[in-house]
Amino acid sequence: MPTPLQGALTFLQQLDLFKDYKQKLDVAIGKEKTNDLITNASYLISSGTNDFTLNYYGPIPVRQLTYPNISGFQQFMWQNIQQFIQELMDEGAKKIGLVGVPPIGCLPAMITLHSKHPILNRECIxxxxxxxxxxxxxxxxxxxGLRRPDIKIMYLDIYTPILDMVEQKTSYGFEEVHKGCCGTGxxxxxxxxxxxxxxxxxxxxxxFWDSFHPTEKAYRIIFDSLQSHLLENIL
Incomplete structure (x- = not known):
């Protein structure tokens, strides 16, 4: 559900691109091989972080005008995710992983925007x-409610490993957990x-590399925490 300012593709645009890709595969390798490829592929969906940090709690909280109550906004987000997953399944996807959102209160930008003393007191919100x-x-x-006997859908937790890195930074060899490496951080x-x-x-x-995104090292730790679940369920 991005805003035009973000320049990100909407769910519907991504689905249209996926359908177009399927049509090109049909021409290239035939419908049978295409169906086999789509069925056996694994799909990872990540949605929500930008919606919270930019659209709802960002410097221009446009979504708060429509959804003054956060629970209503969360329900709106789920309805979009549900529709996307359902249409993806209709297109033949059978192994789907849905990535949750990180501890958004620990993202450097959110600390800067929402801390009473963002320079002196850089703690998670x-x-x-x-x-x-x-x-x-x-x-x-x-x-x-979306799971089917022939379809695997799993939730992937990135909240826990990121929060653990923040709270147990020395165990992972980190020194700075509330600022990014780039610019002022x-x-x-x-x-x-x-x-x-x-x-x-x-x-x-x-x-964090910048004020929103983890570094390569942090991403590796996150992936390692998910790897066994991915291999067992959807890869």
């Missing part, structure tokens, strides 16, 4: 983390982190 936990629980509960993201930006001396000591 607990009420925002509670929103993440509530939404992730909704995802887990609602996925049960307080608010920059996307094209504001580029070849002209100042960066930290040792990125391996940082959980």
């Amino acid at each position: 607990e009420n925002l983390n509670a929103i993440s936990k509530m939404f992730n629980q909704m995802l887990q509960d609602n996925l049960d 307080l608010i920059e993201a996307g094209f504001f982190c580029n070849s002209n930006s100042l960066i930290c001396d040792d990125v391996s000591k940082y959980i």
Whole structure:
């Protein structure tokens, strides 16, 4: 459910691209091989982080105008995710992983925007983390209604490993957990982190690359935490 400012593809646009890809595969390898490929492929869906951090709790909280109550916004998000998964299954997908949202209150940009003293007191915003936990629980509960005997759908938890890295940073070899490596580490993201930006001396000591996204090392730790579940259920 991105806003035009984000420049991200909507669910419907992504589905249209997927259907177009299927048609091209039909021409290239035939319908039977295409169906076999689509059926045996694994699909990972990640949705929600930008919706919370940019659209609802960002500097221009446009979604709060339509959904003043966070529970209503979460339900709106689930309805879109549900529709996307259902249409993906209708197109032949049978192995689907849905990634939950991270502890958004620990993202450097959210600390900058919502802390009373963002420079001196860089700690996770607990009420925002509670929103993440509530939404992730909704995802887990609602996925049960989408499961079919011949279709595997699983929830993938990224909240726990990221929070654990923040709270147990020395165990993972991190030193800085509330600022990004790029620029000031307080608010920059996307094209504001580029070849002209100042960066930290040792990125391996940082959980976050910019004010939203984890570093390569952090992503590896997240993947390792999910690997056994992925191999067992959808890969």
